[in-house]
Amino acid sequence: MDSTQHITDATILPPKVEKNVSLQQYNTFRFDYQAEFFALVEDLMTLKSLVSWAQQQNINITMLGGGSNLLVCADIPGLVIINRLTGCHAKEESGNRISLIVGAGENWHEIVEFTVQNDWFGIENLALIPGTAGAAPVQNIGAYGVEVKDALARVQVLDRNTLDVYWINAQDCGFAYRDSHFKGQWKDKYFITAIELSLKKRAEFMLSYGGLVNQIDGEPSLKKVFQAVCQVRSSKLPDPKVLANAGSFFKNPIVSMAQHIQLKKSFPSLVSFPHGDAFKLAAGWLIDQAGWKGKTQQGVGVYEKQALVLVNHQAVKAEPLLELEANIKANVLNLYGVELEREPVQMPKPNEEPQT
Template sequence: MIKIREKADLKNYHTFGVPAIAEYLTEIHSIEEIREAIDYARSHNLQLNVFGGGSNVLFKNNPQGLTVVNKITGIEVVQETDKEVELSVGAGEIWHDFVLYCLDHKYYGIENLSLIPGTVGAAPMQNIGAYGVEIKEVFKHLDAVHRETKELERFNNEECQFGYRTSVFKTSQRDNYIIARVNFILSKVPAPNISYGAISNTLEEMGISSPTPRDVSNAVIQIRSSKLPDPKQIGNAGSFFKNPSIPSEEYARLKTKFPEIPGYSQPDETVKVPAGWLIEQCGWKGKKVGNTGAHKKQALVLVNYGNAKGQEIYDLSEQILKSVHDKFGIDLEREVNII
């Protein structure tokens, strides 16, 4: 049986550290408890809010209805050969802990995704990616409970419609499902991906010429730790904005006006421009506004310096969106979910 708490403080359930009180809150640990939570919300005519590690959410308001925290854990070997292994992982497992588990068991393919905050269930929702790797490359399928029918349904790689930091669960199926378990196919043959410049540079600084997957993970951890603030010390939700992709003609036009603007050509003939660079050019990097601001080492990260309210951080994001649009004509999109 699920336990329901009223007027629950969400301070320990999200990484931004802004004040927020859930009208009702429950933690779920199984598929059956997902169904119990759905039934409770339905019978009490409550809205259902679901999240995992709370590392990609900003509470602008106190969430009304029933807030469900996914705590489904467990890592199981489904099948394996000499070359690869299929793992079924509970959606409530902490992502970085899962990465370290895989390295300990010599399962490879996600070491470049070390230290990404959040849970395993959130990983396919936004197709997490970093340093040359995206989750869709190792994803097999996931099982999720439909919020209306309470049926457990399976989504394969194609059905998830993965895109840049998105999936069907952030678009057409948003708020329709609660993810229970995720299956991955990982390699048992080490093949470190050091194509991303920062990784190879860091490995060189570490004096490593023939890196193992563990070395790659350590390099990524070092890079991320040097650039991104620890949420335990400064409240944040990682990258607040997505890197925008713009038409190549628009990029060429901007290049004549801003010769230093970086850009990375995409398969769809667009050009991806680093949002952090755009924000920095608008003077936001390291700038404090009241209790919030853009971090001094990474302008893409908005932070809570101690007593910020969600609305204050949201208002800062609005100012940043406007300044980037005014200067570059580019509309940034928030990566963080606003509640």
């Protein structure tokens, strides 16, 4: 693999940069592809110098966190940076608020745990979501009726062109369902280096989603809600350390009111939720009803307890999973007239794939 013209074998690599490194342990699907150049970065100065080096060499830069929302399908040309920027500082704000500034490479679940231990409210429903704090705004992670945008004040970014570091207010980040400008117009512009959460000191719970309320005995407390979320998630979702997966493989599709009425007529037990003046369908229900739950083929499959999750039992490369995805999508389209959209991010981007 060598997609670059500027780097020869004789080029001296900066400290921390390695060549041709397997990414198998850096993506939770455990697919075995290589990074052409690879660096694990723990501080901002090193990050800046590596971005500057890659620019001088005219090579692509890909930033990864925990690799839990990725579908790596080929070797990644250029420099792959694993974000491990650390730091976690709390500051009392006036009134009911705590500001928590978190380095982008911190483990998200450990941050949630830390806020619960300190009796700070706001992100307890987002417990056990794998990955890093810095990736949380990218797809605006969400679970049990809460999205990270609800507790996010600002996002600190490194501008990839100027190498300036500055804060962007959360309301300017284009947050939507599993979406933000970081996935869209800012995809090649910024790396997230830290986030600032705005948490509450007084209780305010969101318990109306996913049967959470039924898991709590008596009066809800922060610890009870956190434990209920962890319990429900562990009972439904595979732990990527045990069974390779990237969480929900498809987004819940959004359909018009007219299409929803038609679908409800044909499938009265359809699971759906109002979404503005449209409806969000439970993609897991569509796949489950189509008979895919628990099916396996060529070492990959559909998780037996949750049809929205595709799992890798023993495939080394992504082709079998891509085939399974295509089969499910075609079947769902055929049955319900609904197009499923993939949630994990494909790497490398199709236009960056190495030429053979």
